[in-house]
Amino acid sequence: MKHQLQAVDGLRSRAAAMGLDLPPQAARDLIRFEELLRGEALPRGFVSASDAPRLLERHILDSLRAVRAVEPEDRSSVDLGSGAGLPGLVLALALPGLDVRLVEPMRRRAGFLELVVERLGIRNARVLVGRAEDLGRLVAAGAEPAADLCTARALGPLERCAALARPILRPGGRLVWFAGAGWSAGALPAGARVLVPGGLESGGPLVIMARQ
DSSP: OHHHHHHHHHHHHHHHHTTOOOOHHHHHHHHHHHHHIIIIIHHHTSSOGGGGGGHIIIIIIHHHGGGGGOOTTOOEEEEETOTTTTTHHHHHHHOTTSEEEEEEOOHHHHHHHHHHHHHHTOTTEEEEESOHHHHHHHHHTTSSOOEEEEEESSSSOHHHHHHHHTTTEEEEEEEEEEOOTTOOOOSOOTTEEEEOOOSOSSOOOEEEEEOO
16 A cells, blocks of 8 residues: 555656646556556557566656647547557546547457456546547548547657548647657648657657647
8 A cells, every 4th residue: 555655646746747737546547557557468568578667657657748738628539549548548547527539450459448448447438449540430420529639659650640630630639649759850740839748758759730
């Protein structure tokens, strides 16, 4: 119990250094998510074995950076190629008022996402087994609502992720793309901006790209 309290306090302190006020319950749930990543995702290869000693820094805290990209009026987000739920499940736990859809085409990974949603009782997240293109067609047909945000982490180049996000986003909606540590801005596409949240030694910037 004492160890868990220390872990929760430590996570909240690290989040505060990033400019985030993380509620105690969200911090507790994120620590439990880290435990599920270690116990369930690592053995299945959904998270690299080399990340085992730094799951909190490399995945939980890194994913938390996306919270700074969420505006007060945002109500829904789609995590493209969610994998182990990074950053989608982290956003859902940190922002219980945000509806998060986790899009994952691989059944085994989707099964892990469903396990986490059930174990942690996450009411504002649901798993969609399929490709981002499938969701785009559902949005176009009116079978799924358009999203305020799409997130993409370790999914592919910015241009490809923007193309996947466009049919899913409402007009004016935004893609939040996690750039690699060695990424150089160069010539940003029209409507894009760079967000560099502080408090972490590793990780590249976030690129926020609005749908025109």
